[in-house]
Amino acid sequence: MDLNLDAPHSMGTTIIGVTYNGGVVLGADSRTSTGMYVANRASDKITQLTDNVYVCRSGSAADSQVVSDYVRYFLHQHTIQLGQPATVKVSANLIRMLAYNNKNMLQTGLIVGGWDKYEGGKIYGIPLGGTVVEQPFAIGGSGSSYLYGFFDQAWKENMTKEEAEQLVVKAVSLAIARDGASGGVVRTVIINEEGVTRNFYPGDQLQLWHEELEPQNSLLDILNAAGPEPMAM
Amino acid sequence: HRHAGMAVAGLAADGRQIVARGKSEARSYESVYGEAVPVKELSERVASYVHLCTLYWWLRPFGCGVILGGYDRDGPQLYLIEPSGISYRYFGAAIGKGKQAAKTEIEKLKLSEMTCREGVIEVAKIIYKLHDEAKDKAFELEMSWICEESKREHQKVPEDLLEEAKTAAKVALEEMDAD
16 A cells, blocks of 8 residues: 655645634644645644734645745734734735745645734635635635535625634535545634634534444444453352 | 825935835835835835934935825824934924924914815915015925825825915915004
């Protein structure tokens, strides 16, 4: 079986960013794979850039981490100079500069989401080539292929915070069901005027979809449990 | 960028240099950050350039002060940049030979209650009032503004308003002389 443990870490991934009435919800799965092997089954793909801006990473794990680190550094300086929090638009533009100018070397798709006092909640998608697209919702990663139709039908404007988060969790869990490169747990980050909330949905608590099996108890449980009493002599 | 403009007092050639630097800073900010430069940031960058020329013995300081006015997401703002390199935000400012007298006049105005149109006329009155027929050379009044009416862009005050302002100023002068 070819595991290819030397393959670069890639986050097959499903990442999602959704705006709602008052902020944004970012969601992601947690599988990082090295070829066929799952290098990290509980990774955190939603990374903080500033207090009010987070980014979902997909594609090459290393590339996306380095890009986020640079942008976090630039944004920190920018915030000091400006004297107030950076806007989501500026964060997206800085990422785009790095992504576009290094397009030959990088392989990472990112979704930037956050809240600022001028524009409110905003989502910007920055796919492979380095374009920036401002969208009411964005999906990315290998698992997103299975979600285009779902979002066309299920997304609506001005959802509440709860509706938006439920939509994101449902979508990531649907993608995990179909995409081999996505799996693990669902993490969400909600960003609005009040602040940031992180949530965690373990994989076994996610809804089961068509043809998915119930988690089975391990056979070991049966073997270890009711064994015959030692015979009394 | 069109959302900000500068007025220069002092050596004109030095002034051109500062304006060019301002344009270049605004352009570069926009190309990196993807949004129009906030007026505060622009004034800090221009001020730091002016300050630079006070640091080395082989550079002479700029021989002019600059008033920078702009309209960004936080509303309209006015900054004054002196040859020493300091930059402060003002609600009313003046530079040049008659600045002390001008400042006194500005303090008489109720700035928070004026519209930009009214401001144009008041400014013209002050300039005319301060001009001393005997001591100063003849002058031409040029004005520019940034407000809602100018669609938040820096532009020359429209002909008709300029004429209105000049007339009002001359009338005010005569009233004063009549006393």
